[in-house]
Every structure is written in structure tokens, then in C-alpha cells.
Amino acid sequence: QSALTQPPSASGSPGQSVAISCTGTSSDIGGYNYVSWYQQRPGKAPRLMIYEVSKRPSGVPDRFSGSKSDNTASLTVSGLQAEDEADYYCSAYAGNNNKVFGGGTKLTVL
Amino acid sequence: EVQLVESGGGLVQAGGSLRLSCAGSGFIFSSEWMSWVRQAPGKGLEWVANIKEDGSAKYYVDSVKGRFTISRDNAKNSMYVEMNSLTVEDTAVYYCATEIWYRFDHWGQGTLVTVSS
Numbered sequence: 474q475s476a477l478t479q480p481p482s483a484s485g486s487p488g489q490s491v492a493i494s495c496t497g498t499s500s501d502i503g504g505y506n507y508v509s510w511y512q513q514r515p516g517k518a519p520r521l522m523i524y525e526v527s528k529r530p531s532g533v534p535d536r537f538s539g540s541k542s543d544n545t546a547s548l549t550v551s552g553l554q555a556e557d558e559a560d561y562y563c564s565a566y567a568g569n570n571n572k573v574f575g576g577g578t579k580l581t582v583l
Numbered sequence: 584e585v586q587l588v589e590s591g592g593g594l595v596q597a598g599g600s601l602r603l604s605c606a607g608s609g610f611i612f613s614s615e616w617m618s619w620v621r622q623a624p625g626k627g628l629e630w631v632a633n634i635k636e637d638g639s640a641k642y643y644v645d646s647v648k649g650r651f652t653i654s655r656d657n658a659k660n661s662m663y664v665e666m667n668s669l670t671v672e673d674t675a676v677y678y679c680a681t682e683i684w685y686r687f688d689h690w691g692q693g694t695l696v697t698v699s700s
Binding site (some may be wrong): 505519520524525559569571573575576 | 628629630633644678684685687688689690693
């Protein structure tokens, strides 16, 4: 069982928006603004998409956005494109240099 | 361009040992915290261990404490993890990654470790 809880799947049609939730506790998501999101395509390494809740690394489309409320973080993908189909993982700092991940959400573009 | 290349994975029997390596290029290796993150087949990601820029601090997830040892050689732009007393639960793809402020910026392609019973 993963430390952070994500829905196993999410889907949307091209052009639509979809939000993926990530629920933790006051000891991780709720305690720090160190939430990050990763995209992983089949057979590939993860790619950082969002860090510190809502910041985007250079090269990540602005269709990807992040937010947090209390113990739950969210990744929103707007204007869905076929290339967005992948697994998405959230991660959070949990104190004492420990980082925890969610179980992952498979995003399907219909 | 940042590049991280893992090596050393393979098949090992339960109770055995394995040493993984990670070679970095395209960045100032000695200025970066480095981490190992693993992914069991068909499962999610799990942070395993990290090491400070100069090697003076090391942290581990509870499940590998006392069995895994992380190290680095900045002169060789390389990081390592020595894995002992391996169990089938350690079977995974092991990724090395640069870490800054509790996020993993750059990842290698991973190396597969399979522990047989």
C-alpha cells in the first residue's frame, strides 16, 4: 500500500481537462509545500512535470498545473492531447529526508 | 544535456548481493544530491536512498536500512548502491536521479534487479 492515495485511473477526451488527486496526511502533503508530479510513459523513466505544488520545470507545457488544499494535492491537465496518455505519480516530502509516492494514476485519452 | 546511466543490474538469488552504479554527465555532479528510486514490476515508485553532494549525509527508506549502502565518487562522477541480503521484494527497476529540494529532476533509464527465491 502506497503512502499517498491516487485513483488508479482517469480519462478524458482530447481538448478536455482532467484532474488527478493525491491524498496524504498532515505529515506529508499537508505539512510541506514539497509536492511533485511525474509522468511515466510505458517502458520509460519518469519525467518531472510539477514541483513545489505548482511550479513547472522548463519544457513542460503550461497545460499542466498543480495545486494543493489541506492534505490533498491535484494535477490538472487542460486541453488533453493524445501524447498526455501515461501514468502519473505524485510525491511528497514526509520529513526526515523521507519522500513518499502515490500508487500512480493511468491517464487514458479517449 | 544531463545524462544518468545506471548499470550493474541482473539476476541474483535471495540472500545475495549486488552493486549498482550510476554515471552522471552534463552537469556538475559534485554539486547535486543524488537518489536511488525503484519500481517493482507493474507497481509504483519508491524512494530508496539518497546522498549529499559531498557524501557526508546518507538517508534510507526503512525497508532497506542495514542492508543497502549508498556511496559516491565525485572524481568519477558516479554514485553506487551496495545491496546485501536481497529478498524477492527488492526485485525492481532501480533508477538513479538528481534530487533538489525533495524532487527528482533528472532520471536515468534504470537497471533491472531480479531476485529469485
